[in-house]
Amino acid sequence: MLPPIRIAILRLPHGEGLPLPAYATAGAAGMDVVAAEDLTIAPGARHAVATGFAMAIPEGFEVQVRPRSGLALKHGVTCLNTPGTIDSDYRGEVKVILANLGADPFVIARGDRIAQLVPAPVQRAELEETASLDETARGAGGFGSTGR
Numbered sequence: 001m002l003p004p005i006r007i008a009i010l011r012l013p014h015g016e017g018l019p020l021p022a023y024a025t026a027g028a029a030g031m032d033v034v035a036a037e038d039l040t041i042a043p044g045a046r047h048a049v050a051t052g053f054a055m056a057i058p059e060g061f062e063v064q065v066r067p068r069s070g071l072a073l074k075h076g077v078t079c080l081n082t083p084g085t086i087d088s089d090y091r092g093e094v095k096v097i098l099a100n101l102g103a104d105p106f107v108i109a110r111g112d113r114i115a116q117l118v119p120a121p122v123q124r125a126e127l128e129e130t131a132s133l134d135e136t137a138r139g140a141g142g143f144g145s146t147g148r
């Protein structure tokens, strides 16, 4: 495991009394995030769920917002934009965009764990426009071109 990076976190007024994101076990890769609001997401609906905190991620890193597998498997609830990207220059409230792909309304109580946060280094690219690309065995084949 790499040494942890430091991320400043600001509790917002409506986050008072809630646990900050935390690792559930010694080997957990993601910090669980709790909802800062009570709400019900209807089947087929989505909602940007409040978390009650904002962060200042160090330059060169991002934080990914990922679904919890238990919610996905048991209820069909996932992060619609997974993995969500929190930019290092974002200072607003972190929101979790949950979608209910299940058949039943999904009830969230303030304090329920709804997603997990994973910090990751950012690799930027410089694009170089070119007139042609090198040839490969795959070529333009994709989307199942190698078979099932």
Ligand SMILES: O=c1ccn([C@H]2C[C@H](O)[C@@H](COP(=O)(O)OP(=O)(O)OP(=O)(O)O)O2)c(=O)[nH]1
Binding pocket: 065, 081, 084, 085, 086, 087, 088, 090, 093, 094, 095, 096, 097
């Ligand atoms: O799950 C998410 C995804 C994003 N964000 C916030 C932090 C992120 O830095 C910002 C912008 O996200 P993104 O770049 O994915 O969205 P966009 O649609 O491109 O918005 P923008 O035009 O603000 O970049 O929204 C969240 O709070 N939760």
Ligand SMILES: [Mg+2]
Binding pocket: none
């Ligand atoms: Mg963007």
